[in-house]
Amino acid sequence: MLETNIGEKFLGLFYHDIKDHELVGCNSRVNLHVLRIANNKFDYSNLVYELYDSIITYCLSPRELEELAGTPGGKKFFLAVNKLKEHENNDGELGEILLYCLLESHLKAPKIMTKMELKTSSSDYVKGADGIHLLQLNDSDFHLIFGESKLNKKFQRGLYEAFKSIDEYIKRPKNNINDEVLLINSHLIKEAITDEQYKYLKKIIIPSAQDDELNTDRAFGIFIGFDLELEDADWLLPNKTFRQKVRKLIVETVEKEYQYIENKVKEKGLHGYTFYIFALPFFELDITRKKVIENLKGASNDF
Template sequence: MLETKISTDFLNLFYHEIKDFEVPGCSSKINLFTLRIENNQFTYHQLVKNLTHCIVPFCLSNKELEEFKNNYGIFVIAVEKLRDYESNDGELGEILLFCLLESHLRAPKIMTKMELKTSTNDYVKGSDGVHLLKIDEQNYQLIFGESKLNGDYQKGLYQAFKSINDFITRKNNNINHEIGLINTHLQRESVSEEMYKFLKRIIIPSAADEELNKDNAFGIFVGFDLKLDPTMVKLPNSDFRRKVRQQIKETVEKEINYIEKKINDYNLFGYTFYVYTIPFINLDETRKRVIKNLKVANNDF
């Protein structure tokens, strides 16, 4: 009934370096994706090209997608919701998390933060999007997104888990308030009365309805800055690919225990975490440049 909008073909952009690695003692899985390397560079051109097709379902609700499906200006309607690239520090992470939850986890979006903004310069305090994962016919997970772009991978993880703990424990604008907010916006997101009733039944479950169980989970995206020895770009292509991919994998693997530690520190054992990681070169410049290209329908990589 609720379908993903991003095809598994999106994953063809990446080397899948770590596949669904289960963190010991935690209900958590880690996936590391590295953008394909060509001529000793990440293929950002291909990333922008693919994100151009993803930005519409990211920015628009299901109802808007249905309303504007025959409108040739649907892309313009969508990108107008993006913030100005000069002040845009986090939206690339939100977009990539959306794409990965849909294409890899196969968890369709219920809504993104984009749909709750009152203006393009107004960030809503809360999750970076909400997705629904069907475990089986009886069990579902409501997945709240948390994305961080940080030069240092461990610092990005720290920020993500701290934000999640705050989201769960603070008195206002917490996870329960957001579930209520989702409930009030379901009419906007649902394209049919049948879908609305189905989603409402899952999001606000009844103890009397033992046919359905819902648990809350978190999708985490951390993008970090890959620091390379300047001499590496002079390596033969195959050597460069091998060394860079190995460096990235080692960077992520050595922080697996840190993920376990943060879950333990905040006593988050009752939640499932889906952790996604993508490295960047020149992160600060790249994230702004990607958003700029999306906003002006250009590709200057």
């Protein structure tokens, strides 16, 4: 089987303030991860350091990594960051990277492929899921998880955009979820896996109706990065008071949208799918998402 590349060390960057909360009647689990707060700021600096390694396995395929085995890590990093868009025009790739990291570290769902692997340059545009992961539930049941990442100032608006994209992805006549499964099937043989692994994964991804041993359902991993706006007086609070207030506010922001998520699943008729929803707040989202990418591409860290 495939193995994950992102482990517990990544999760150590975050407070896990909502843990696998199951919503009623809509096969959805919500997780809230909040970056560690120090000196009344989110710890973006350590996030950047951790992403130096993460983007290598996010951007490069197993075959590319196998071909680079034994070469200095700097070359892998260079090839990976060159697939990222320039930060000035990069509004979404940070969310895609973070979703990959959380699916691997929190769910223990290894990636099958990401859209970044299909890019040959930073200017390429690849339509479809942000990434595709495989989650083994037990010996016979699996979830093929399609990633959808949205960064928006408002948490609810991010949810709206995510469910809209997912609904279109399932229902549009071309470049839809079924086409993506066929793409996965053709992509597998190009990866650096053994013949035995290839046959087993192919059997999981497109199981035969004549074979009751394996069952694979499609699911979605949703990452919503949103902006947290505070009053001017909040920034002047003592450190401990600031942490307590901010973490409480973030939890309340996410919890009040539980009903909205349930309504969206019902409205779009998506009860047959499972949703793994990850929420992560930012301060100054529009600035921060570009600044993180700028630091990654420049191998710097000025947070």
